[in-house]
Amino acid sequence: MxxxxxxxxxxxxxxxxxxxxxxxxxxxxxxxxxxxxxxxxxxxxxxxxxxxxxxxxxxxxxxxxxxxxxxxxxxxxxIKIMLRHLNELPYLLSECDDAPAVLYQKGKFDDSLQKISIVGTRNMTLYGKQFIGEFFEATKASKYISVSGLALGIDKEVHEQSIQCKIPTAAVLAHGFHMLYPSKNKKLSEKILEEGGALLTEFNSSRKPDRENFIQRNRIIAGLSPSTIVVETGFGGGSVSTAAFANDYNREVFALPGKITDPYSQGCNQLIFQNKASAISSIKDLMDSLGFNHSKEKVADLFSFNEISIQLTENQETVYECIKANPQVSLDDLAQMISMPSYKILPVILELELLGKVKSYSGRQFTVI
The missing domain is CATH 1.10.150.20 (5' to 3' exonuclease, C-terminal subdomain)
Structure with missing residues (x-):
């Protein structure tokens, strides 16, 4: 009221x-x-x-x-008008220091459900599309809300796959409800509402989709969820800002690694290398990290490690064996144990993460998978 x-x-x-x-x-x-x-x-x-x-x-x-x-x-x-100081905002978002004072909502948003924010480039590749399809197929039995930004590319695919798998989805807009940007997604926005999802924005009906609004919008995407998944992004892409907000809010960030030659994997690889995101090695491991109780049926790995014999280099083998013998070892301790400077160890660890052999934790600690 x-x-x-x-x-x-x-x-x-x-x-x-x-x-x-x-x-x-x-x-x-x-x-x-x-x-x-x-x-x-x-x-x-x-x-x-x-x-x-x-x-x-x-x-x-x-x-x-x-x-x-x-x-x-x-x-x-x-349109529902929600005020932060009256405790009307979604709970996790209201915990953020810079949460919006006023939030506008169309549709339904069940705050009791788990939220997963999934973002990425407008220039989605087949690799990113395949990952999103497999993720939603594997998680369709779980109860959660997907959150994204209704942009073209990855965002659009997230909302569409959510609808296809009967998972409610929330789109966070960078403008007021007097319009819909991009106009190509107008029918999708209507479908989101028809299927029990929501459109959210902090911007009133006088606000156009100005460039600076999109970065501002990204903090809401990060703030709504305990976990953010970055599928594909280039260096300096908008999704990198969403990951930065999630890190500032002490939320989990996951990134889909890719080839260093692929421009829309470079942002994800950088997030992983800088310990600002955990590398996604398989759908199953990601579901475990998100706390989903997946079915007993085998969930296919994103990368089929068991089917391929991976020959590690000498440096990779040295680092891997040391981490294996010392679970959650710190970078400094690792450097001391193998007598190798940390700046030389970090690239090796990134290689091992991309191979699905090692996982990074906050505080530059590592363990084998």
Missing amino acids: VSEEHLYAIALRECSLIGDINFHKLVRTFGSAEEAWKTAKKEYNKADGIGRKTVADIGNEDYLKFAEKEIQFCEKNN
Whole structure:
């Protein structure tokens, strides 16, 4: 139900220097968005880090009129308005320091279900498409919500495979609900809602899909889920920012490794090499890491290690055997044990991860698979 607090929250968030963090400071200080709207301009010094310039726009009647129109728009289009400070946001997202003050939702989002965020490049290859298809086929008996960004490529494939496997899916938009970008995915967005999924955005109906909105949107994709999977991305791709947000929120990140010559595997390989993501070696291992109770039927490995005899190089064999003898050994200890500098060990470990022989943990610790 929309209340007066929702009206004042939308108006307050619309003020030019009131971002999500300043919004939360004001609400914590004054107790509500309505009270902040009415008193913060005179008593701004009560809030830490808030100056006169920050509150200059507060109280502007134009923002209240905008908020009234926004609420009317939402009521007309069956859009739910959720406020973080009223504990209306999805639980995991609300835990993030920079969570949106206001979140708009169309459709259904069952917050009691596990969430898995899956992102990647708009230039999806057959390799990425195959992985997504196999992942959803293997997990279709599990109860969870897939989360992605409704972009072309990987995002589109994630939403479509979710629908095909009867798994609810949530798309996070980089604009308001007055439009749908990209327009090619309009029918897909309608299908998401028809099949019990949701469209989410922090942007009101005046906001267009400006370039900076997409990075901002990515933090919500990361914040909604305990785990983010990066399927394919190039160096500096938008999905790398989603992984960075997930790392900042202390969430799990998994990346699909690929050939170093494949441009849309290079971002994933870099995340793995920098210990910002765990390498995906097989669908089965990924399901185990995600906590899915997969069926007793054998889940096919993404890479058929057992069918191929892998001949390790001398350095690979030395590092592998040492990790095998010392589970969860640290990089520093490993360097000392085998008398090899850490900068030479890291590339070898990445090679072993790509071969599915070794797994990395936070804190630069390693174990064999």
